[in-house]
Amino acid sequence: MKTPDPTEFRHALSRFTTGVTVLTAAEADGTVAGMTANSFTSVSLAPPTILVSVMQGRTLKAIEAAGMFVVNVLGAGAERISGHFAGKPVPGWTPDFAAFGNYVGLDGALANFACRVQRRVEVNDHVLLIAEVEHCHACEADPLVFYGSRYRRLAA
Numbered sequence: 001m002k003t004p005d006p007t008e009f010r011h012a013l014s015r016f017t018t019g020v021t022v023l024t025a026a027e028a029d030g031t032v033a034g035m036t037a038n039s040f041t042s043v044s045l046a047p048p049t050i051l052v053s054v055m056q057g058r059t060l061k062a063i064e065a066a067g068m069f070v071v072n073v074l075g076a077g078a079e080r081i082s083g084h085f086a087g088k089p090v091p092g093w094t095p096d097f098a099a100f101g102n103y104v105g106l107d108g109a110l111a112n113f114a115c116r117v118q119r120r121v122e123v124n125d126h127v128l129l130i131a132e133v134e135h136c137h138a139c140e141a142d143p144l145v146f147y148g149s150r151y152r153r154l155a156a
């Protein structure tokens with residue numbers, strides 16, 4: 001058996017179905033940084049703890065400076081929002097951000113998790129952020145699904 005090359009690895013990973021989130025964090029000047037992430041997973045229930053794997057970039061800088069961020073779970077139909085926060089900006093579109101106490105998240109998300117960073121672990125070009133959830137909020141609606149490198153919807 002040989003070590004997979006990056007294409008094989010990505011292809012095999014793409015067989016794992018996930019939801020899609022946007023991570024948001026306030027920057028020092030009050031603007032909000034956001035990025036699409038599907039590496040979100042639960043870690044423990046008590047205390048409520050989650051993990052995300054985040055590449056070096058604007059949003060990671062904002063999260064690390066603030067020590068806090070929001071995981072916003074996208075609903076069905078939010079493909080363009082996901083693309084927007086993954087480096088394919090939607091011309092003329094401005095995101096609706098909402099305050100959750102001291103946190104800032106995306107308005108209208110399927111769920112929001114307001115998280116305080118507990119631990120960071122550097123792994124290659126990513127940082128694993130392990131964070132405690134201080135507040136969460138959820139709606140009843142269908143999710144945006146990511147499988148096979150494409151956005152999908154749940155079958156009826």
Ligand SMILES: Cc1cc2nc3c(=O)[nH]c(=O)nc-3n(C[C@H](O)[C@H](O)[C@H](O)COP(=O)(O)OP(=O)(O)OC[C@H]3O[C@@H](n4cnc5c(N)ncnc54)[C@H](O)[C@@H]3O)c2cc1C
Pocket residue numbers: 020031032033034035036037038039040053054055056057058059060082083084085086087088089094095126146
């Ligand atoms: C389905 C999917 C899952 C992904 N999962 C992960 C993952 O788990 N981990 C990971 O590291 N990467 C992941 N990525 C890649 C990641 O989303 C991109 O590399 C992203 O561009 C990194 O964001 P950044 O903040 O570092 O940089 P930037 O590219 O600077 O910011 C992201 C984008 O968001 C827009 N934006 C940010 N803030 C605002 C604002 N206030 N108003 C308007 N627009 C704004 C910017 O215009 C920019 O296009 C994923 C991408 C996709 C499509």
